[in-house]
Amino acid sequence: MAITAEEFKAVTVNNLGPAVWAKLNGATVAVAGLGGLGSRVAPALARSGVGKLIIVDFDIVEASNLNRQDYFADQLGLAKVAAMRDNLARINPGLALEAHNLKLIPETICSLFASADVIVECFDKPDQKQMIAETVLARMSPKPIVSASGLAGYGRSNDITTRRLSGRHIVVGDFVSASGPGTGLFAGRVGIAALHQANAVIELLINEVK
């Protein structure tokens, strides 16, 4: 048995109270990248009552993703945006969703995320993390961005922190643990970083976004 969008709304209003619910329900959050970080961030925001998500990725679900990314064995070969669209609809049937299957560049970040209240960087490669942070900070004032850097390996849960580097830039991670040969990405540590990001977004939406 499934619940309807109205039933999801009713329990969410009840959980959050009408004032916080209205803030989150009225918000739009962009999730750039749907790998280990983004595939955990997007569902957390959908569960929290964020009204609209804009999700972007250019990849497909592969077997090597299942160790840490929030997809299922029966979704192999699907575009990540398509698989995530299905998963999010199963979580919150009232969620408004915009999904783009493409590789982001500065121009598309500015155009596709123009309506977002907060942008979450969930990329894998460091030059791409640089690219979106620079684009948002230099060209999209006053929008905030929540980045991640340093989340490979296992253990050291408490080394992962949420730091505000400037008024508009929050960075999650330990800043040093890069993925690479011999240093894998694990569901636990990537997931901790992802939920730090989701938590920072919720805080921004409730306390700061008008």
Add this chain to the structure above:
Amino acid sequence: MSVQLKINGELKTFESDMPGSLGALLEQLGVDAATVVAEVDGVIIERAKFGSTVLRGGENIELIRFVGGG
């Protein structure tokens, strides 16, 4: 004459080795510019302008270096 820059909150003194630009500073620090977001006195400098951004003594430089994984 020595020149000081504040880099990520720490004062660094340069003698004859004061880098001519933000790009030269990153090179001197051994940091891959492609992974760095830089602010000089609170203003974001786009990576394309690292090489042409001249540094002056007393400036406050914030460098965020991203590492891979996600």
